[in-house]
Amino acid sequence: xxxxxxxxxxxxxxxxxxxxxxxxxxxxxxxxxxxxxxxxxxxxxxxxxxxxxxxxxxxxxxxxxxxxxxxxxxxxxxxxxxxxxxxxxxxxxxxxxxxxxxxxxxxxxxxxxxxxxxxxxxxxxxxxxxxxxxxxxxxxxxxxxxxxxxxxxxxxx
Numbered sequence: 001x002x003x004x005x006x007x008x009x010x011x012x013x014x015x016x017x018x019x020x021x022x023x024x025x026x027x028x029x030x031x032x033x034x035x036x037x038x039x040x041x042x043x044x045x046x047x048x049x050x051x052x053x054x055x056x057x058x059x060x061x062x063x064x065x066x067x068x069x070x071x072x073x074x075x076x077x078x079x080x081x082x083x084x085x086x087x088x089x090x091x092x093x094x095x096x097x098x099x100x101x102x103x104x105x106x107x108x109x110x111x112x113x114x115x116x117x118x119x120x121x122x123x124x125x126x127x128x129x130x131x132x133x134x135x136x137x138x139x140x141x142x143x144x145x146x147x148x149x150x151x152x153x154x155x156x157x
Contacts, residue, residue, distance in 0.1 A: 001112075002119055003150035004037045005029070007139060008085060010132060015087050019120065020128075026121035029087040030113050034098035036085045037148050038070040046104075069097040070148075127157040 009016040009029075019025050044067050048059045059065055073096050074082040079089070095101075099109040106112070124130060132139070133154040140151040 001033065001037070001116055001149075003153040004148065005033050005116065005120055006123075006130070006153060006155070007132075007136060007150060008033060008037065010136060012085055015085070016124070018087070020124045023121035023125065025087060026117040027113070028089075029120055030116040031091070031096065032085060032087045032089055033116070034113070035073045035079070035096035038073050038096075038098045044069065044104075069100065072097045130155055130157045132156075 009019065015029070019029055046065050046067055048061055048063050048065060050061050052059050073079070076082050078092050078094050079096075099106040099112070133156045139153060142149040142151060
């Protein structure tokens, strides 16, 4: 997620400048990063606990479903302009699903967000001239059949 965050900031230089000017924005940046780049993007098998209607279809209790946290994090009914990265986003009452939900919510979510916030509140203070050493188009993202990520990130500072 650190590499994804760095690339995302380089893709959104206005937000990079905001973060450099005010490192206290790091937690908001991390929340949006985890929504926008849902790391565990692959479909997840789940079992319905109760009868529920989704998209006009009834799923009975104990029936299996396959859910995608990534597509849920781009739900236009929940997130305004969901395909736009915006660390200044006004958040709805619902949490993003980057770390799961309910019984399956990641136990290390708070630790991960704290670590990422620490990184992004200090990275550009420590390395103010950090930049990619290749065009963004040459950055090696993980293959589509794997979780979202970057395989290597050549930088100079």
